[in-house]
Structures are given as structure tokens and as C-alpha cells.
Amino acid sequence: MSFSQDGSMVLWQANTINTISLIDADKANEIIPYAIGLRDKEKSKIVQAFDARLYDMATEYTWKRTINKLKSSVLKLGIDFVLEMLGRPNTSADNPEDSLTETDIINLSADLGIIDRTAKLLMLQQIDLINHFTDPDVDSDMPKLIALSCLSTCVQYVLGQNNETDIEFNNFRDRLYKESLADDDSLFILLDDSPYFYKRTVIRTLLSLIKNSRGGERDNVLHNFDRFIPRLWDKISGEDKWSIGNTYAEAISNGDIKEASYFKNVLTKVKGFDYVPETLRSQTFIEIAHDLQRAHLNFNNFYNEPSAARKLEELGTIPSPAFGTCMTAILMCKLGNSYGISDSAQPYLNRMLSRVSDVRWKYYLDEVLLNESNILIKLLRDKPYKNWFELISEFKLNDLSLDNQNVRRLIELSVSGKRPLVEKIVNEYLQ
Numbered sequence: 001m002s003f004s005q006d007g008s009m010v011l012w013q014a015n016t017i018n019t020i021s022l023i024d025a026d027k028a029n030e031i032i033p034y035a036i037g038l039r040d041k042e043k044s045k046i047v048q049a050f051d052a053r054l055y056d057m058a059t060e061y062t063w064k065r066t067i068n069k070l071k072s073s074v075l076k077l078g079i080d081f082v083l084e085m086l087g088r089p090n091t092s093a094d095n096p097e098d099s100l101t102e103t104d105i106i107n108l109s110a111d112l113g114i115i116d117r118t119a120k121l122l123m124l125q126q127i128d129l130i131n132h133f134t135d136p137d138v139d140s141d142m143p144k145l146i147a148l149s150c151l152s153t154c155v156q157y158v159l160g161q162n163n164e165t166d167i168e169f170n171n172f173r174d175r176l177y178k179e180s181l182a183d184d185d186s187l188f189i190l191l192d193d194s195p196y197f198y199k200r201t202v203i204r205t206l207l208s209l210i211k212n213s214r215g216g217e218r219d220n221v222l223h224n225f226d227r228f229i230p231r232l233w234d235k236i237s238g239e240d241k242w243s244i245g246n247t248y249a250e251a252i253s254n255g256d257i258k259e260a261s262y263f264k265n266v267l268t269k270v271k272g273f274d275y276v277p278e279t280l281r282s283q284t285f286i287e288i289a290h291d292l293q294r295a296h297l298n299f300n301n302f303y304n305e306p307s308a309a310r311k312l313e314e315l316g317t318i319p320s321p322a323f324g325t326c327m328t329a330i331l332m333c334k335l336g337n338s339y340g341i342s343d344s345a346q347p348y349l350n351r352m353l354s355r356v357s358d359v360r361w362k363y364y365l366d367e368v369l370l371n372e373s374n375i376l377i378k379l380l381r382d383k384p385y386k387n388w389f390e391l392i393s394e395f396k397l398n399d400l401s402l403d404n405q406n407v408r409r410l411i412e413l414s415v416s417g418k419r420p421l422v423e424k425i426v427n428e429y430l431q
Contacts, residue, residue, distance in 0.1 A: 055147035119157035245275035285322035309348035
């Protein structure tokens with residue numbers, strides 16, 4: 001699903017490379033000719049590094065150009081739109097693009113169809129491997145087979161094909177504030193059955209435009225907000241409902257009568273006042289939780305996680321609007337990655353988890369978990385999966401009365417040791 005140049009949504013799929021002989025290739029000079037996204041000089045450097053057995057250097061060089069190519073494609077949408085898709089405010093006055101992690105770029109590339117699901121899984125695995133072998137505390141050198149695997153993945157899914165699209169997302173965004181969409185607009189109809197990513201993106205874009213647009217354009221955005229939200233309400237997660245309620249609270253706090261009136265009308269239609277926070281301190285929790293996520297996903301995470309986890313714990317009881325975001329950050333660090341967990345961060349994480357009530361666990365598992373790819377992807381890896389199993393046992397998650405049948409089955413299968421079936425469910429949601 002994507003947006004055409006007139007802003008309507010159309011079905012489309014990620015680019016796929018023609019079947020090539022990369023699987024059987026065991027030399028860099030057999031793979032590199034397919035890298036049409038590299039200049040001849042760059043190709044030569046990579047082959048020379050392999051010939052000199054400098055496999056870590058070759059891999060870092062290849063990986064950097066791969067990520068930069070994906071980042072360039074993603075940022076064609078505009079940094080404001082990208083941050084909206086990630087649910088992050090643009091608070092950096094200098095270079096907000098620097099806040100994008102490699103994981104952010106890969107996830108967005110998959111969500112937007114720039115790469116496919118298989119590429120996403122393989123590239124997320126490469127992050128762990130590269131971070132491991134580039135860690136100064138790791139004595140062993142990167143093996144040739146791992147370096148070749150990385151090169152093959154990068155060439156097959158990114159450097160070996162044209163990952164550009166003719167889709168212009170900014171035109172879709174422009175329609176939301178330049179037009180008052182009619183009730184029968186095709187965008188509403190197609191959005192009903194679109195992947196959840198697009199529903200979330202529409203909500204975040206509307207909320208951002210409401211805050212930043214003025215005059216007649218703001219009237220268009222509020223009109224479209226009034227049309228979109230009632231249609232989407234029953235299909236969105238609690239976290240996105242909280243973001244709407246939180247924006248309503250901000251409008252009241254700022255004395256914006258017009259905006260508050262529109263939000264009140266929409267929340268009345270959907271009976272959504274349970275999602276309006278009593279205070280706005282939740283934004284601080286959300287920002288610190290994002291810092292913890294970035295510490296986990298970036299280089300040297302075992303060293304950086306403890307201070308970020310400590311800051312989150314020191315804030316005290318997590319308010320409801322921020323709970324889902326905070327829990328995701330906590331669980332990402334608790335489950336760890338393929339190389340383990342940050343031992344120094346565990347005391348902070350464990351204390352925060354020990355204060356989570358059964359009601360809050362139920363809310364997170366029922367309404368948030370299956371929308372968090374950063375958590376789901378971990379269940380496909382050995383060490384995080386083992387930590388997931390221990391988490392279920394420690395907090396007796398299998399004893400909770402869950403409404404979401406898929407989550408309940410996911411936990412039951414995990415407890416029963418039926419990992420292939422767990423992976424099947426996870427892959428279905430990742431797809």
C-alpha cells in the first residue's frame with residue numbers, strides 16, 4: 001500500500017531483485033559486479049579489502065553506503081514526515097536527521113516498501129553482527145563468511161537494485177492541510193483496509209499538522225481530523241488513542257478553544273475520553289523512553305543503557321499515556337539482543353517491571369505488543385527468546401486473562417516450548 005502522486009492510496013510491493021547467483025558466490029569479486037549502486041572506485045576498495053583479509057573494514061564500508069542509500073530514499077519524504085511516522089517531535093534545531101538510528105532506517109524502508117520483509121530481517125541481524133565485531137572490547141576478527149554474507153545481503157537488496165520509487169508522500173501530506181476531503185474520498189475507503197502503519201502515520205501526521213498549521217490550512221486539517229478519527233478509532237491501538245487524548249489536553253492547557261472544540265467533538269463521537277490524560281507530564285516519560293530505545297539500538301548499547309534506564313526509573317510512576325512507549329523501551333533492554341543484555345541496566349529495569357500491575361500488563365499485551373516490531377523481531381533470536389520465556393515465568397504472564405487471542409496463543413506456545421509456531425505468529429505480524 002502506498003500513495004500515488006494525487007495522494008490516493010494504491011497497492012504496491014517492494015522492489016525485488018532478479019534471481020542472481022549470489023547464493024553460490026564465495027568471493028567478493030563475484031558479488032560486487034551486481035552492486036550498481038556503487039561507483040567503480042568504491043567497488044574496487046571493497047574487493048581490495050577482501051583480498052587483504054580486512055573483512056571488518058570491507059563490511060563497515062559496504063554497510064555505511066547501504067544505510068546511507070536507504071536513508072537518502074527515506075528522507076525524500078521530508079524529515080518532518082519521517083519523524084511523524086516514528087512518533088517523535090522535531091526538537092533538534094541543528095540536524096534532526098542524526099536522530100535516526102540504523103534500525104529506524106531499516107524499519108521505515110520496509111514499512112514504505114523500499115525493501116521487502118526478508119531484507120528487513122536479514123539487515124536487522126547484520127546490525128548485531130557488525131556492532132559485535134567493531135566493539136573494541138572484542139578480540140576476535142570478523143570471519144570471511146560473515147563479511148561475505150553482509151556484502152551479499154547489501155548487494156542483493158539495496159546496492160544491487162534501484163530502490164527508488166515514484167511515490168511522492170509529501171503530496172499525500174499536502175492534501176491533508178490543503179484540502180477539506182469529502183466523505184467519499186477514495187483515501188478514506190482504501191485506508192480502512194490498509195496496513196496499520198498507514199493508519200498510525202495518518203494519525204501522527206494530522207496531529208502534527210494541527211499543531212503547526214495556521215489559518216485556512218488549519219481549518220482543512222481540523223476538518224479532515226474530524227472525518228478520519230471516527231473511521232479509524234476502533235482499528236487503532238491504545239497508544240495512538242492516548243496521543244489523540246494528550247493533544248486534546250494540550251489544546252485545553254494552551255487555551256486553544258477552536259482546536260479543543262474539534263477534539264471534544266471527535267472524542268464524544270467515539271466515546272474516547274478515557275484516553276484524555278489528567279496531566280501532561282507523560283511527554284517527559286515518552287522522551288526519556290525514546291532515549292532508552294536509542295541507547296539500546298545504537299553502538300555500545302551495553303554501556304549506554306544503564307544511565308538511560310536510571311533516568312527513566314527516577315521519573316517515578318509511569319503515567320498511562322506514556323506507559324506503552326515506556327514498556328516497549330524497558331522490554332527491548334530486558335530481552336536484549338543476540339549478544340545478551342546490559343547487566344548494569346537490569347536493576348533499573350527490574351524495579352520498573354516489578355511495579356507493573358496485572359491490569360497494566362494486560363493492557364500492554366492486549367493492545368500494544370503486536371504493533372511493536374522492535375519487540376517482535378527479538379523473539380526470532382536465541383538469547384532474546386530465552387529472556388522472553390523467563391519474563392513470562394517471572395511475571396506469570398500466562399496466568400493473565402488476555403482478550404487478544406493471538407497474544408494469548410503466543411504466550412502459551414512459548415511456555416510449551418513450541419518455538420517454530422511462535423516464530424510463525426511473529427513473522428505473520430512482522431509481515
